[in-house]
Amino acid sequence: MARNYRSKSPFVKGLLSAALLAGSFVFFIIAAWFGLIRGNVPADTKTQSYIVQSGDSLWSIASRFDSRDNTEAVEAWIERENGIGADIQPGMTIKVPVGGDR
Numbered sequence: 001m002a003r004n005y006r007s008k009s010p011f012v013k014g015l016l017s018a019a020l021l022a023g024s025f026v027f028f029i030i031a032a033w034f035g036l037i038r039g040n041v042p043a044d045t046k047t048q049s050y051i052v053q054s055g056d057s058l059w060s061i062a063s064r065f066d067s068r069d070n071t072e073a074v075e076a077w078i079e080r081e082n083g084i085g086a087d088i089q090p091g092m093t094i095k096v097p098v099g100g101d102r
Helices: 010-033 058-065 071-082
Strands: 046-051 093-098
Touching: 058 071, 058 093, 071 093
Parallel strands: none
Antiparallel strands: 046 093
16 A cells, blocks of 8 residues: 555644754744844944045945945935935934944
């Protein structure tokens, strides 16, 4: 009699689902621990003042000071820390993150 491996019992299906969910959770925790999941600039980031130049955009400034290859997070950090939007003007002094692992 041939065994049909496709029709697993509900218990086995539930066990496999739980194992997959637990494995995904563990991967996420490890990835976050090692900084593989991007999105945040560390709270203890050192800063410096930067004077906005003609032709600058938040994106160009963020990419210049991005040390983690995560320009979107740096741009959001600059907006949040300075209380500004994308409408920056030449001559403005803003706080930018410095340092990192580049």
